Amino acid sequence: MNRRAFVLGALALHPLLGQAPVEFICPMDPDVRSAKAGRCPRCGMQLVVGAFDILEYPVSLRLHPEAPRPGEEVQLSFTVGHPQKRSRVKEFELTHERLLHLFIVGQDLEFFRHEHPQLGSDGVFRLTTVFPTSGMYRLLSDFYPTHGTPQLIESTVVVSGGPIAAGTKLIPDLAPKRSANLEASLTMEPTPPIAGLKTLLFFSLNPDAGLERYLGAWGHMLAVSEDLVDMIHNHPFLADGGPHVQFDMIFPRPVAYRLWVQFQRQGVVNTVRFDVPVSRLG
Numbered sequence: 001m002n003r004r005a006f007v008l009g010a011l012a013l014h015p016l017l018g019q020a021p022v023e024f025i026c027p028m029d030p031d032v033r034s035a036k037a038g039r040c041p042r043c044g045m046q047l048v049v050g051a052f053d054i055l056e057y058p059v060s061l062r063l064h065p066e067a068p069r070p071g072e073e074v075q076l077s078f079t080v081g082h083p084q085k086r087s088r089v090k091e092f093e094l095t096h097e098r099l100l101h102l103f104i105v106g107q108d109l110e111f112f113r114h115e116h117p118q119l120g121s122d123g124v125f126r127l128t129t130v131f132p133t134s135g136m137y138r139l140l141s142d143f144y145p146t147h148g149t150p151q152l153i154e155s156t157v158v159v160s161g162g163p164i165a166a167g168t169k170l171i172p173d174l175a176p177k178r179s180a181n182l183e184a185s186l187t188m189e190p191t192p193p194i195a196g197l198k199t200l201l202f203f204s205l206n207p208d209a210g211l212e213r214y215l216g217a218w219g220h221m222l223a224v225s226e227d228l229v230d231m232i233h234n235h236p237f238l239a240d241g242g243p244h245v246q247f248d249m250i251f252p253r254p255v256a257y258r259l260w261v262q263f264q265r266q267g268v269v270n271t272v273r274f275d276v277p278v279s280r281l282g
Contacts, residue, residue, distance in 0.1 A: 024049045055083040057145050059153045068159050070134050076157075078102075078117060078125040078141060090123030091146035096216040096235070100125050101142040103222050103233065107135040107165045109258050112271070114220065134162030138224070140231040154231055167227040170256035170275045179270035182206070182263055186274050193278045195254040201247040205263060208243035214264035219245050223276075226256045254280035 024047035026032040026040035038047055060079040068074035078100070080089040092099045104113040117127035131137060139155040158164060176185040185204045193199035203219070205211065214220060218239035223232040230252050238246040251257060259274045 022049055054149055057081065057083055057089060057148060057151050057153070059141055059151075059155065061139070061155045061157070063157065068131055068157070070131060070159055070161055073128055073130055076102075076117065076127045076129060076139075079123070080125075080143065080145060082145075088123045089145045089148075092119065093144040093146055095142065095144045095150065096220075098215060099143060101215075101233065102127065103140040103142075103231065104129070105138045105140075105222075105224050105228070105231070106131075106133065107137065107228065108168050109170070109224065109226070109228075111137070112222070112260050112273070114222070114260075114262065114271075131157070131159045134159045136164050136166070136228070138228050138231060140222070140233060142233050152231070152233060167225070167229075170226040170258060170277075172256065172277045173275040177272035177274065179272050180268045182265045182268075182270040182272075184261065184263065184270070184272045188276070193249070193251050193276060194281050195251050195278050196281060197250065199249050199251060201249055201259075203245045203247070203261065203263075205243045205245065205265075207265075210266040211241055211243075212264045212267070213241075214262055214269055218263070219247070220262045221247055221249075222260045223249065223251070223257045224260075225253065226258070229253075230257070251276075251278040254278050 024034045024037055026047055032040050034047055058081045062077045064075045082089050098116045099119050100117050102115045102117055115127055117125035119125050137157045141153045144150045174186055176183055183206045187202045189200045217235045219236045221234040234247055234249060236245050237248040256275055256277045259276055260271055262269055262271050
């Protein structure tokens with residue numbers, strides 16, 4: 001179960017339009033609900049009401065050149081298809097100030113990028129990037145088709161020239177981390193997390209002066225399992241611009257996860273990472 005599955009499951013439980021009481025909910029964070037229309041205080045998206053058409057929108061990825069080489073530029077082209085109309089989707093909603101958030105992770109979990117491909121008039125998202133080494137890369141596309149529901153779609157790119165590995169073995173690492181102009185420490189409840197149950201992740205930031213929203217949120221998190229199966233994009237559950245930021249997470253399986261967390265201070269984006277072991281229930 002990833003964040004998209006949680007979103008779709010929560011939307012499925014939403015009462016149909018016409019039933020009382022009417023609730024306005026956030027399509028990105030469906031636990032945020034209100035009796036009045038407005039915007040989500042967490043992500044800024046417009047609250048909506050009514051029945052949702054819960055469908056997965058397929059993503060087609062093309063590479064140019066088709067066989068990328070390490071250290072050389074490659075253009076990634078993402079096309080989103082409508083699951084029923086068999087047509088290309090060209091209209092998208094802003095989510096955290098961008099139409100598409102793209103995360104790229106290398107097979108050894110050392111390479112990490114948070115990018116934002118540009119949407120062309122033809123409805124294709126394009127990004128020019130460089131894969132530094134050979135091997136497998138996992139990509140997560142986070143977008144919201146107009147008249148659809150938020151999507152988290154995974155893709156895989158293989159760069160030839162070396163062995164392919166399905167992840168790596170992670171050693172727990174919860175020590176405080178220092179980035180460009182910020183230090184972040186992590187505590188959790190419960191410790192260690194238990195697969196399938198909610199985990200509260202508390203980050204303490206130092207110094208706290210000059211903290212700013214990054215892409216409309218007080219933080220962004222990507223969690224990836226050590227075997228590259230699970231990829232989860234998450235945002236703070238509680239944050240107010242102060243030194244304490246809380247994320248809520250449900251880790252799907254009892255394996256180790258690498259967390260990349262991004263905070264912005266004085267115009268600088270700080271990226272820190274932690275390796276979190278997740279236990280089995282019972």
